[in-house]
Amino acid sequence: MEIPDFEHQRRFEPAIVPTAPVAPGWWFLFRGRDMLLARVDERRLRPLYGPADPRAGDAPAPHFLGYLDGVPCHAAEVTGDVPAAGEEIIERNLYRLHGRMDTDLFLLAGRAYQILEWDRNHRFCGRCGTPTEHAPDQRARICPRCGHTQFPRVTPAMMALVRRGRELLLARSPRYPEGFYSVLAGFAEPGETLEGCVRREVREEVGLEVRDIRYFGSQPWPFPHSLMVAFIADHAGGEIRVDGDEILDAGWYRPDALPDVPGEMSIAGQLIRWFVDTHR
Ligand SMILES: [Zn+2]
Structure with missing residues:
Protein backbone atom coordinates (compact mmCIF):
# COMPACT_ATOMS: atom_id res chain seq x y z
CA MET A 1 0.00 0.00 0.00
CA HIS A 122 -20.88 16.56 25.99
CA ARG A 123 -22.71 13.26 26.11
CA PHE A 124 -25.45 14.88 28.18
CA CYS A 125 -27.26 18.15 27.67
CA GLY A 126 -25.69 20.89 29.80
CA ARG A 127 -29.11 22.48 30.21
CA CYS A 128 -31.48 19.58 31.02
CA GLY A 129 -29.27 16.51 31.47
CA THR A 130 -30.80 14.40 28.67
CA PRO A 131 -28.37 12.21 26.64
CA THR A 132 -27.40 14.16 23.49
CA GLU A 133 -27.29 13.00 19.85
CA HIS A 134 -24.96 13.86 16.97
CA ALA A 135 -26.39 16.41 14.56
CA PRO A 136 -26.66 14.94 11.04
CA ASP A 137 -25.38 17.98 9.13
CA GLN A 138 -22.86 19.75 11.37
CA ARG A 139 -20.26 19.03 14.05
CA ALA A 140 -22.58 19.40 17.03
CA ARG A 141 -24.37 17.43 19.72
CA ILE A 142 -28.06 18.23 20.07
CA CYS A 143 -30.41 17.57 22.96
CA PRO A 144 -33.51 15.69 21.67
CA ARG A 145 -35.58 17.07 24.55
CA CYS A 146 -34.83 20.82 24.70
CA GLY A 147 -32.87 21.38 21.47
CA HIS A 148 -29.77 22.80 23.20
CA THR A 149 -26.84 22.49 20.77
CA GLN A 150 -23.21 22.05 21.81
CA PHE A 151 -20.38 22.72 19.36
CA PRO A 152 -16.69 21.89 19.80
CA ARG A 153 -15.22 24.65 21.93
CA VAL A 154 -12.19 26.75 21.02
CA THR A 155 -10.87 28.98 23.81
CA PRO A 156 -8.89 32.04 22.73
CA ALA A 157 -5.73 32.75 24.68
CA MET A 158 -3.48 35.69 24.00
CA MET A 159 0.27 35.85 24.08
CA ALA A 160 2.25 39.08 24.14
CA LEU A 161 5.85 39.97 23.47
CA VAL A 162 6.42 43.33 25.21
CA ARG A 163 9.42 45.27 24.01
CA ARG A 164 11.24 48.31 25.35
CA GLY A 165 13.66 49.59 22.76
CA ARG A 166 16.05 46.71 22.07
CA GLU A 167 14.93 44.66 25.06
CA LEU A 168 12.05 42.22 25.47
CA LEU A 169 10.12 41.23 28.55
CA LEU A 170 10.42 37.59 29.64
CA ALA A 171 8.73 36.07 32.66
CA ARG A 172 8.81 32.89 34.70
CA SER A 173 5.64 31.04 35.65
CA PRO A 174 5.66 28.52 38.54
CA ARG A 175 4.71 25.88 35.92
CA TYR A 176 8.04 26.29 34.06
CA PRO A 177 11.19 24.27 34.71
CA GLU A 178 13.94 26.05 36.71
CA GLY A 179 15.63 28.80 34.70
CA PHE A 180 13.03 28.79 31.91
CA TYR A 181 11.38 32.04 30.76
CA SER A 182 8.75 32.97 28.16
CA VAL A 183 6.52 35.79 26.96
CA LEU A 184 3.27 36.55 28.85
CA ALA A 185 0.08 34.63 28.10
CA GLY A 186 -3.46 34.38 29.41
CA PHE A 187 -7.05 33.52 28.51
CA ALA A 188 -9.52 36.05 27.14
CA GLU A 189 -12.51 36.74 29.37
CA PRO A 190 -16.15 37.02 28.23
CA GLY A 191 -16.81 40.38 26.59
CA GLU A 192 -13.12 41.21 26.20
CA THR A 193 -11.28 42.07 22.98
CA LEU A 194 -7.93 40.36 22.43
CA GLU A 195 -6.22 43.75 22.66
CA GLY A 196 -8.02 44.41 25.94
CA CYS A 197 -6.90 40.99 27.14
CA VAL A 198 -3.27 41.84 26.29
CA ARG A 199 -3.48 45.11 28.27
CA ARG A 200 -5.13 43.44 31.27
CA GLU A 201 -2.83 40.41 31.43
CA VAL A 202 0.32 42.53 31.15
CA ARG A 203 -0.98 44.89 33.84
CA GLU A 204 -2.05 42.06 36.19
CA GLU A 205 1.03 39.88 35.79
CA VAL A 206 3.86 42.44 35.68
CA GLY A 207 2.29 45.84 36.43
CA LEU A 208 3.15 47.46 33.07
CA GLU A 209 1.14 49.48 30.55
CA VAL A 210 1.54 48.74 26.82
CA ARG A 211 0.74 50.52 23.54
CA ASP A 212 0.82 49.79 19.77
CA ILE A 213 -0.52 46.24 20.08
CA ARG A 214 0.05 44.45 16.76
CA TYR A 215 -1.03 41.00 15.61
CA PHE A 216 1.81 38.52 15.04
CA GLY A 217 0.20 35.13 14.32
CA SER A 218 -1.78 32.28 15.81
CA GLN A 219 -1.40 28.62 16.68
CA PRO A 220 -4.00 26.03 17.66
CA TRP A 221 -3.04 24.67 21.08
CA PRO A 222 -5.11 21.53 21.65
CA PHE A 223 -4.27 21.12 25.36
CA PRO A 224 -7.19 20.80 25.60
CA HIS A 225 -8.84 23.39 23.29
CA SER A 226 -7.01 26.73 23.09
CA LEU A 227 -6.18 28.96 20.18
CA MET A 228 -3.06 30.98 20.94
CA VAL A 229 -3.18 34.47 19.39
CA ALA A 230 0.16 36.23 19.54
CA PHE A 231 0.82 39.97 19.65
CA ILE A 232 3.73 42.38 19.83
CA ALA A 233 3.32 45.42 22.09
CA ASP A 234 5.53 48.31 23.20
CA HIS A 235 6.16 49.27 26.79
CA ALA A 236 4.22 52.45 27.57
CA GLY A 237 4.91 52.94 31.26
CA GLY A 238 5.35 51.44 34.69
CA GLU A 239 8.02 49.37 36.42
CA ILE A 240 8.00 45.56 36.61
CA ARG A 241 6.10 44.34 39.64
CA VAL A 242 5.35 40.58 39.49
CA ASP A 243 2.16 39.22 41.05
CA GLY A 244 4.11 36.36 42.72
CA ASP A 245 1.29 33.97 41.85
CA GLU A 246 1.01 33.53 38.08
CA ILE A 247 4.48 35.06 37.58
CA LEU A 248 7.43 34.50 39.90
CA ASP A 249 10.01 36.63 38.14
CA ALA A 250 10.20 38.91 35.10
CA GLY A 251 12.80 41.12 33.50
CA TRP A 252 14.02 42.95 30.39
CA TYR A 253 16.40 40.94 28.20
CA ARG A 254 18.66 41.83 25.30
CA PRO A 255 18.61 39.46 22.28
CA ASP A 256 22.25 38.41 22.88
CA ALA A 257 21.66 37.45 26.53
CA LEU A 258 18.50 35.34 26.70
CA PRO A 259 17.73 32.70 29.36
CA ASP A 260 16.22 29.31 28.36
CA VAL A 261 13.16 30.08 26.19
CA PRO A 262 10.59 28.01 24.22
CA GLY A 263 11.65 26.34 20.97
CA GLU A 264 10.37 27.47 17.59
CA MET A 265 7.70 24.77 17.39
CA SER A 266 5.58 26.99 19.62
CA ILE A 267 4.37 30.45 18.67
CA ALA A 268 6.05 31.79 21.83
CA GLY A 269 9.37 30.56 20.42
CA GLN A 270 8.56 32.10 17.02
CA LEU A 271 7.80 35.47 18.66
CA ILE A 272 11.12 35.43 20.50
CA ARG A 273 12.95 34.35 17.32
CA TRP A 274 11.35 37.26 15.44
CA PHE A 275 12.54 39.69 18.13
CA VAL A 276 16.09 38.32 18.10
CA ASP A 277 16.26 38.49 14.28
CA THR A 278 14.99 42.07 14.08
CA HIS A 279 16.71 43.63 17.13
CA ARG A 280 20.32 42.55 16.78
ZN1 LIG B 1 -31.61 19.51 26.95
Whole structure:
Protein backbone atom coordinates (compact mmCIF):
# COMPACT_ATOMS: atom_id res chain seq x y z
CA MET A 1 0.00 0.00 0.00
CA GLU A 2 1.35 3.41 -1.02
CA ILE A 3 1.54 5.90 1.88
CA PRO A 4 0.89 9.50 0.70
CA ASP A 5 3.95 11.66 0.14
CA PHE A 6 5.03 13.69 3.16
CA GLU A 7 6.70 17.06 2.73
CA HIS A 8 4.45 19.28 0.69
CA GLN A 9 1.79 21.84 1.44
CA ARG A 10 -1.58 20.15 1.65
CA ARG A 11 -5.14 21.38 1.46
CA PHE A 12 -7.61 20.27 4.07
CA GLU A 13 -11.35 20.27 3.37
CA PRO A 14 -13.43 19.63 6.49
CA ALA A 15 -16.50 17.37 6.23
CA ILE A 16 -18.86 15.65 8.64
CA VAL A 17 -19.57 12.60 6.49
CA PRO A 18 -17.57 11.18 3.56
CA THR A 19 -18.60 12.66 0.22
CA ALA A 20 -16.78 10.07 -1.89
CA PRO A 21 -16.53 6.26 -1.84
CA VAL A 22 -14.53 4.94 1.11
CA ALA A 23 -10.80 4.94 0.34
CA PRO A 24 -7.61 4.34 2.32
CA GLY A 25 -7.13 7.15 4.81
CA TRP A 26 -5.47 8.58 7.88
CA TRP A 27 -6.62 7.27 11.26
CA PHE A 28 -6.05 9.70 14.14
CA LEU A 29 -6.46 7.31 17.05
CA PHE A 30 -6.19 8.30 20.69
CA ARG A 31 -6.02 6.33 23.90
CA GLY A 32 -6.66 9.13 26.40
CA ARG A 33 -4.00 11.76 25.61
CA ASP A 34 -1.79 9.31 23.78
CA MET A 35 -1.91 9.10 20.01
CA LEU A 36 -1.26 5.82 18.17
CA LEU A 37 1.44 6.26 15.54
CA ALA A 38 3.67 4.49 13.08
CA ARG A 39 7.26 5.37 12.17
CA VAL A 40 8.26 7.30 9.05
CA ASP A 41 11.96 7.11 9.92
CA GLU A 42 14.11 7.25 13.05
CA ARG A 43 12.81 10.65 14.08
CA ARG A 44 9.44 11.22 12.42
CA LEU A 45 6.10 9.64 13.22
CA ARG A 46 2.78 9.58 11.38
CA PRO A 47 -0.84 8.57 12.05
CA LEU A 48 -1.91 5.04 11.14
CA TYR A 49 -2.93 4.71 7.50
CA GLY A 50 -5.19 2.17 5.87
CA PRO A 51 -8.44 1.25 4.14
CA ALA A 52 -10.40 0.31 7.28
CA ASP A 53 -10.79 1.19 10.95
CA PRO A 54 -7.71 -0.38 12.60
CA ARG A 55 -9.50 -0.82 15.95
CA ALA A 56 -10.73 -4.22 17.00
CA GLY A 57 -14.31 -5.35 17.57
CA ASP A 58 -17.14 -3.15 18.78
CA ALA A 59 -15.30 0.18 19.09
CA PRO A 60 -17.53 3.32 19.04
CA ALA A 61 -18.08 4.92 15.61
CA PRO A 62 -15.20 7.13 14.39
CA HIS A 63 -15.62 10.83 13.61
CA PHE A 64 -15.07 11.81 10.01
CA LEU A 65 -12.84 14.92 9.86
CA GLY A 66 -12.62 15.62 6.12
CA TYR A 67 -10.07 15.26 3.33
CA LEU A 68 -6.39 16.13 3.33
CA ASP A 69 -5.49 16.45 -0.36
CA GLY A 70 -8.36 14.06 -1.06
CA VAL A 71 -7.27 11.50 1.54
CA PRO A 72 -10.04 10.78 4.08
CA CYS A 73 -9.21 11.54 7.72
CA HIS A 74 -10.85 9.85 10.69
CA ALA A 75 -10.62 10.41 14.44
CA ALA A 76 -11.46 7.78 17.02
CA GLU A 77 -10.94 6.82 20.61
CA VAL A 78 -9.19 3.56 21.44
CA THR A 79 -10.27 1.59 24.47
CA GLY A 80 -9.20 -1.93 23.52
CA ASP A 81 -6.66 -3.53 21.23
CA VAL A 82 -5.42 -2.31 17.87
CA PRO A 83 -4.25 -5.36 15.96
CA ALA A 84 -0.78 -4.71 14.53
CA ALA A 85 -0.92 -4.67 10.73
CA GLY A 86 2.70 -5.61 10.20
CA GLU A 87 4.12 -2.39 11.68
CA GLU A 88 5.11 -1.29 15.15
CA ILE A 89 2.50 0.93 16.81
CA ILE A 90 3.82 3.68 19.09
CA GLU A 91 1.67 5.45 21.68
CA ARG A 92 2.78 8.97 22.54
CA ASN A 93 1.35 12.03 24.27
CA LEU A 94 0.18 14.58 21.69
CA TYR A 95 2.15 17.32 23.48
CA ARG A 96 5.38 15.48 22.76
CA LEU A 97 4.66 15.16 19.03
CA HIS A 98 5.44 18.78 18.19
CA GLY A 99 8.21 18.69 15.61
CA ARG A 100 8.05 14.90 15.26
CA MET A 101 5.18 14.96 12.72
CA ASP A 102 4.55 16.66 9.39
CA THR A 103 2.94 20.06 10.18
CA ASP A 104 -0.41 19.45 8.45
CA LEU A 105 -0.80 16.05 10.09
CA PHE A 106 0.10 17.50 13.49
CA LEU A 107 -2.58 20.20 13.11
CA LEU A 108 -5.09 17.51 12.17
CA ALA A 109 -4.03 15.42 15.16
CA GLY A 110 -4.85 18.46 17.33
CA ARG A 111 -8.22 18.81 15.59
CA ALA A 112 -8.94 15.09 16.10
CA TYR A 113 -7.98 15.26 19.77
CA GLN A 114 -10.19 18.30 20.40
CA ILE A 115 -13.20 16.73 18.66
CA LEU A 116 -12.83 13.50 20.65
CA GLU A 117 -12.45 15.47 23.88
CA TRP A 118 -15.53 17.58 23.09
CA ASP A 119 -17.55 14.48 22.19
CA ARG A 120 -16.57 12.74 25.42
CA ASN A 121 -17.48 15.79 27.54
CA HIS A 122 -20.88 16.56 25.99
CA ARG A 123 -22.71 13.26 26.11
CA PHE A 124 -25.45 14.88 28.18
CA CYS A 125 -27.26 18.15 27.67
CA GLY A 126 -25.69 20.89 29.80
CA ARG A 127 -29.11 22.48 30.21
CA CYS A 128 -31.48 19.58 31.02
CA GLY A 129 -29.27 16.51 31.47
CA THR A 130 -30.80 14.40 28.67
CA PRO A 131 -28.37 12.21 26.64
CA THR A 132 -27.40 14.16 23.49
CA GLU A 133 -27.29 13.00 19.85
CA HIS A 134 -24.96 13.86 16.97
CA ALA A 135 -26.39 16.41 14.56
CA PRO A 136 -26.66 14.94 11.04
CA ASP A 137 -25.38 17.98 9.13
CA GLN A 138 -22.86 19.75 11.37
CA ARG A 139 -20.26 19.03 14.05
CA ALA A 140 -22.58 19.40 17.03
CA ARG A 141 -24.37 17.43 19.72
CA ILE A 142 -28.06 18.23 20.07
CA CYS A 143 -30.41 17.57 22.96
CA PRO A 144 -33.51 15.69 21.67
CA ARG A 145 -35.58 17.07 24.55
CA CYS A 146 -34.83 20.82 24.70
CA GLY A 147 -32.87 21.38 21.47
CA HIS A 148 -29.77 22.80 23.20
CA THR A 149 -26.84 22.49 20.77
CA GLN A 150 -23.21 22.05 21.81
CA PHE A 151 -20.38 22.72 19.36
CA PRO A 152 -16.69 21.89 19.80
CA ARG A 153 -15.22 24.65 21.93
CA VAL A 154 -12.19 26.75 21.02
CA THR A 155 -10.87 28.98 23.81
CA PRO A 156 -8.89 32.04 22.73
CA ALA A 157 -5.73 32.75 24.68
CA MET A 158 -3.48 35.69 24.00
CA MET A 159 0.27 35.85 24.08
CA ALA A 160 2.25 39.08 24.14
CA LEU A 161 5.85 39.97 23.47
CA VAL A 162 6.42 43.33 25.21
CA ARG A 163 9.42 45.27 24.01
CA ARG A 164 11.24 48.31 25.35
CA GLY A 165 13.66 49.59 22.76
CA ARG A 166 16.05 46.71 22.07
CA GLU A 167 14.93 44.66 25.06
CA LEU A 168 12.05 42.22 25.47
CA LEU A 169 10.12 41.23 28.55
CA LEU A 170 10.42 37.59 29.64
CA ALA A 171 8.73 36.07 32.66
CA ARG A 172 8.81 32.89 34.70
CA SER A 173 5.64 31.04 35.65
CA PRO A 174 5.66 28.52 38.54
CA ARG A 175 4.71 25.88 35.92
CA TYR A 176 8.04 26.29 34.06
CA PRO A 177 11.19 24.27 34.71
CA GLU A 178 13.94 26.05 36.71
CA GLY A 179 15.63 28.80 34.70
CA PHE A 180 13.03 28.79 31.91
CA TYR A 181 11.38 32.04 30.76
CA SER A 182 8.75 32.97 28.16
CA VAL A 183 6.52 35.79 26.96
CA LEU A 184 3.27 36.55 28.85
CA ALA A 185 0.08 34.63 28.10
CA GLY A 186 -3.46 34.38 29.41
CA PHE A 187 -7.05 33.52 28.51
CA ALA A 188 -9.52 36.05 27.14
CA GLU A 189 -12.51 36.74 29.37
CA PRO A 190 -16.15 37.02 28.23
CA GLY A 191 -16.81 40.38 26.59
CA GLU A 192 -13.12 41.21 26.20
CA THR A 193 -11.28 42.07 22.98
CA LEU A 194 -7.93 40.36 22.43
CA GLU A 195 -6.22 43.75 22.66
CA GLY A 196 -8.02 44.41 25.94
CA CYS A 197 -6.90 40.99 27.14
CA VAL A 198 -3.27 41.84 26.29
CA ARG A 199 -3.48 45.11 28.27
CA ARG A 200 -5.13 43.44 31.27
CA GLU A 201 -2.83 40.41 31.43
CA VAL A 202 0.32 42.53 31.15
CA ARG A 203 -0.98 44.89 33.84
CA GLU A 204 -2.05 42.06 36.19
CA GLU A 205 1.03 39.88 35.79
CA VAL A 206 3.86 42.44 35.68
CA GLY A 207 2.29 45.84 36.43
CA LEU A 208 3.15 47.46 33.07
CA GLU A 209 1.14 49.48 30.55
CA VAL A 210 1.54 48.74 26.82
CA ARG A 211 0.74 50.52 23.54
CA ASP A 212 0.82 49.79 19.77
CA ILE A 213 -0.52 46.24 20.08
CA ARG A 214 0.05 44.45 16.76
CA TYR A 215 -1.03 41.00 15.61
CA PHE A 216 1.81 38.52 15.04
CA GLY A 217 0.20 35.13 14.32
CA SER A 218 -1.78 32.28 15.81
CA GLN A 219 -1.40 28.62 16.68
CA PRO A 220 -4.00 26.03 17.66
CA TRP A 221 -3.04 24.67 21.08
CA PRO A 222 -5.11 21.53 21.65
CA PHE A 223 -4.27 21.12 25.36
CA PRO A 224 -7.19 20.80 25.60
CA HIS A 225 -8.84 23.39 23.29
CA SER A 226 -7.01 26.73 23.09
CA LEU A 227 -6.18 28.96 20.18
CA MET A 228 -3.06 30.98 20.94
CA VAL A 229 -3.18 34.47 19.39
CA ALA A 230 0.16 36.23 19.54
CA PHE A 231 0.82 39.97 19.65
CA ILE A 232 3.73 42.38 19.83
CA ALA A 233 3.32 45.42 22.09
CA ASP A 234 5.53 48.31 23.20
CA HIS A 235 6.16 49.27 26.79
CA ALA A 236 4.22 52.45 27.57
CA GLY A 237 4.91 52.94 31.26
CA GLY A 238 5.35 51.44 34.69
CA GLU A 239 8.02 49.37 36.42
CA ILE A 240 8.00 45.56 36.61
CA ARG A 241 6.10 44.34 39.64
CA VAL A 242 5.35 40.58 39.49
CA ASP A 243 2.16 39.22 41.05
CA GLY A 244 4.11 36.36 42.72
CA ASP A 245 1.29 33.97 41.85
CA GLU A 246 1.01 33.53 38.08
CA ILE A 247 4.48 35.06 37.58
CA LEU A 248 7.43 34.50 39.90
CA ASP A 249 10.01 36.63 38.14
CA ALA A 250 10.20 38.91 35.10
CA GLY A 251 12.80 41.12 33.50
CA TRP A 252 14.02 42.95 30.39
CA TYR A 253 16.40 40.94 28.20
CA ARG A 254 18.66 41.83 25.30
CA PRO A 255 18.61 39.46 22.28
CA ASP A 256 22.25 38.41 22.88
CA ALA A 257 21.66 37.45 26.53
CA LEU A 258 18.50 35.34 26.70
CA PRO A 259 17.73 32.70 29.36
CA ASP A 260 16.22 29.31 28.36
CA VAL A 261 13.16 30.08 26.19
CA PRO A 262 10.59 28.01 24.22
CA GLY A 263 11.65 26.34 20.97
CA GLU A 264 10.37 27.47 17.59
CA MET A 265 7.70 24.77 17.39
CA SER A 266 5.58 26.99 19.62
CA ILE A 267 4.37 30.45 18.67
CA ALA A 268 6.05 31.79 21.83
CA GLY A 269 9.37 30.56 20.42
CA GLN A 270 8.56 32.10 17.02
CA LEU A 271 7.80 35.47 18.66
CA ILE A 272 11.12 35.43 20.50
CA ARG A 273 12.95 34.35 17.32
CA TRP A 274 11.35 37.26 15.44
CA PHE A 275 12.54 39.69 18.13
CA VAL A 276 16.09 38.32 18.10
CA ASP A 277 16.26 38.49 14.28
CA THR A 278 14.99 42.07 14.08
CA HIS A 279 16.71 43.63 17.13
CA ARG A 280 20.32 42.55 16.78
ZN1 LIG B 1 -31.61 19.51 26.95
